[in-house]
Amino acid sequence: MEIMIDIDLCYGCKTCQLVCSFHHTGTFWPDRSSISVFRNPQNGIVKWSIDSTCDGCKGENEPLCVKYCVYKAIRIVKKDIKKKEGRVHDYDRQY
Amino acid sequence: MTTIGNIKGCLAGKILRVDLSTGKIRTEGTRKYAKKTLGGRGVNSLIMLNEIDPKIKWCDPENLLCFGVGSLVGTMAPGACRVDVSTINVFSGGKGSANVGGFWGPELKYAGFDNIIIVGKSKEPVYLYINNSQVELRDASLVWGKTIFETENILRRELGDNNIEIALIGPAGENRVKGSAIIVDTAKAAGGSGVGCVMGDKKLKAIVVRGRGKIDVAEPERFMKEVTKCYQQCVNEAFGVRWRNSPYNLYSDPEWEGWNTNMVVKNGQDDYWEKEKEIRLMNHRTGIPSMQKGVRACYVCPTGCIPYMEVNKGKYKGTKGEGFWINTIMGHACRFDISDPESVVKSWFLTNELGLDGDYVAAGLSWIFECYEKGFITKEDTDGLELTWGNGSALNELIRKLAYREGIGDLLADGMIETARKIGHNSEYYLIHIKGQPSIEPFRIPKGWGLAVSTSPVAGKHLRGATMGSKRFGPKPRPGDFNVIDYKNQAKNVVWQGKTKELEDNLGICNYVGTWGGANFLTIDNFVELVNAGMGLDLTEEEIMNHYAVVGRNLEKAFNALHTNLCREDDLPPKRFRKEKVKSGPYKGFKADEDKYNEMLDEFYEYWGWDKKIGMQTRTGLRKLGLEDIAEKLARQGKLIDK
Numbered sequence: 001m002e003i004m005i006d007i008d009l010c011y012g013c014k015t016c017q018l019v020c021s022f023h024h025t026g027t028f029w030p031d032r033s034s035i036s037v038f039r040n041p042q043n044g045i046v047k048w049s050i051d052s053t054c055d056g057c058k059g060e061n062e063p064l065c066v067k068y069c070v071y072k073a074i075r076i077v078k079k080d081i082k083k084k085e086g087r088v089h090d091y092d093r094q095y
Numbered sequence: 096m097t098t099i100g101n102i103k104g105c106l107a108g109k110i111l112r113v114d115l116s117t118g119k120i121r122t123e124g125t126r127k128y129a130k131k132t133l134g135g136r137g138v139n140s141l142i143m144l145n146e147i148d149p150k151i152k153w154c155d156p157e158n159l160l161c162f163g164v165g166s167l168v169g170t171m172a173p174g175a176c177r178v179d180v181s182t183i184n185v186f187s188g189g190k191g192s193a194n195v196g197g198f199w200g201p202e203l204k205y206a207g208f209d210n211i212i213i214v215g216k217s218k219e220p221v222y223l224y225i226n227n228s229q230v231e232l233r234d235a236s237l238v239w240g241k242t243i244f245e246t247e248n249i250l251r252r253e254l255g256d257n258n259i260e261i262a263l264i265g266p267a268g269e270n271r272v273k274g275s276a277i278i279v280d281t282a283k284a285a286g287g288s289g290v291g292c293v294m295g296d297k298k299l300k301a302i303v304v305r306g307r308g309k310i311d312v313a314e315p316e317r318f319m320k321e322v323t324k325c326y327q328q329c330v331n332e333a334f335g336v337r338w339r340n341s342p343y344n345l346y347s348d349p350e351w352e353g354w355n356t357n358m359v360v361k362n363g364q365d366d367y368w369e370k371e372k373e374i375r376l377m378n379h380r381t382g383i384p385s386m387q388k389g390v391r392a393c394y395v396c397p398t399g400c401i402p403y404m405e406v407n408k409g410k411y412k413g414t415k416g417e418g419f420w421i422n423t424i425m426g427h428a429c430r431f432d433i434s435d436p437e438s439v440v441k442s443w444f445l446t447n448e449l450g451l452d453g454d455y456v457a458a459g460l461s462w463i464f465e466c467y468e469k470g471f472i473t474k475e476d477t478d479g480l481e482l483t484w485g486n487g488s489a490l491n492e493l494i495r496k497l498a499y500r501e502g503i504g505d506l507l508a509d510g511m512i513e514t515a516r517k518i519g520h521n522s523e524y525y526l527i528h529i530k531g532q533p534s535i536e537p538f539r540i541p542k543g544w545g546l547a548v549s550t551s552p553v554a555g556k557h558l559r560g561a562t563m564g565s566k567r568f569g570p571k572p573r574p575g576d577f578n579v580i581d582y583k584n585q586a587k588n589v590v591w592q593g594k595t596k597e598l599e600d601n602l603g604i605c606n607y608v609g610t611w612g613g614a615n616f617l618t619i620d621n622f623v624e625l626v627n628a629g630m631g632l633d634l635t636e637e638e639i640m641n642h643y644a645v646v647g648r649n650l651e652k653a654f655n656a657l658h659t660n661l662c663r664e665d666d667l668p669p670k671r672f673r674k675e676k677v678k679s680g681p682y683k684g685f686k687a688d689e690d691k692y693n694e695m696l697d698e699f700y701e702y703w704g705w706d707k708k709i710g711m712q713t714r715t716g717l718r719k720l721g722l723e724d725i726a727e728k729l730a731r732q733g734k735l736i737d738k
Contacts, residue, residue: 011390025309038258070326
């Protein structure tokens, strides 16, 4: 299982980053998040990344970043699909 | 007075005080102020009222420039990202306040500060760098004179950090153009009241923040339970669903009722814009929507209302940036009768890039266009620009001249009332302003909107209580039904909306996600639970709505009473709209009826607990809020009704 983003759907609100830090620390501490989001409003770029500290939100029914993404940009995918296609929305389009 | 226990969470805990004259920097605790107002704008208002002497003018070094981040900002509360910027209003001389979202506010809280209070004036241009607890004033000569985009890029390079958040002014603020904004996060503006002009006057170019700390809440589990409920509401909200599924934003929604009620055309000559022009502007293949490349959201916001646009054709090809709202169309299209989409987008982004307030530009410059039409000024006065309706390139050139005070720009930069006096010819009558601040708002058709704007304590602007009669807009449950074009029942709704906005500004929650935007994103119940769980308090809805949602407005009202001679007459719509009728469209013949507006005002004052006759505060009303000391201050100046 892997958490991935369809960056075209991402609004750059950083909710995923914040809620991830809540999972890790029980408080709101974006610096301790597994996710980082970078936005550049000058050219519309949004970059999203997740690091190896992600534990898939152990103890929760579903990863919190997936649960709280109202724009449905973050999803869970199988690992081999990531290797094959690289991006989630390519995978969606194919099927 | 309602007394609350110790605030146990949500606040960063410190207020940063910076004296630009001496370079001294110190901190103090937030809690004693937050206890009285819950935080955010309330704290700013309280500090301003306590510390600014009534003799002080906006350009004196003793004037304070206050940044207040809402108390829930930094947590997961939906849409909690707002910052209030308060100072002396450069237009009215009373309370000035502007509100902005983005990512700067949360960053400041993670750095450990709830508010920044700036006093004094620097001799040389400086910027404030806050890197967690390390705070320093740095030389800004490298970025002085640069636009918003350029300044941000230089500062990021200089500090070697891409994650910094910046609140800054552009050339307009540096040149002390009255309608200057403080721009946050490249594209979001704290626009009203001339806050950017005050920042420029203090020679403070930017406030750069990097925060790596945390925000605790009192009862995390209970808080997150409510947050989940709020997110669910936002996800299910019908308007929100439609919005998220549409590739375009609200501004391009042809079914939005505001197209017929809120558009002021040609500086108020009419309130109806021809449909052909609207269609040309908003065509999904060739108009403004075709330039939208994506949508962005502020920090932890579930509504996402910021379009990212790129101009893909015409002479402004290559212009790009974030942010485009219905105000843009109200201001930069209809008011100038411009239906050329590229020009409208360009003029809006230019306004942002130079650090101007879009509303000031729209209302002020459309008035100068009308002066040109009526022959009060000629081509000689405008440096050769033909200020004819629909001339987008002339508008863009004029905006640039205004920001840099070139030629006619210098005449316009000191405020439109001053300009009107210089121009003469009864031109002041045609200037649409509230308490001195140029206004783009409609008054003749939507009556609640008009009442809210004309009574706003910060000189115009619709966010202090404007109501929409739309099916989608406005709160549910409403405090009472009303028809947007009627006078009946409006005052009650305006007051309710004003109160909830007060609460939202203190908590830092966006009005759009709160009670104004979508029909039912967040409600008062949600606020009560978020405050109690987050801050560890035990407040009831009644305490929140009758105290914390009221106290801030009273502080602002008192500040205005002490610093200005504004009276009941100043709470009425502009004269032009009371005399001239709407000329065409479905609401032909409508005007802002003075008697009816006065009736609404009576009702409005009564709901706030102020004296009906002259609109002043009363001793009993202030005592109820625990503001006896302020009542005393007002009484000493003869600005209090002793009953």
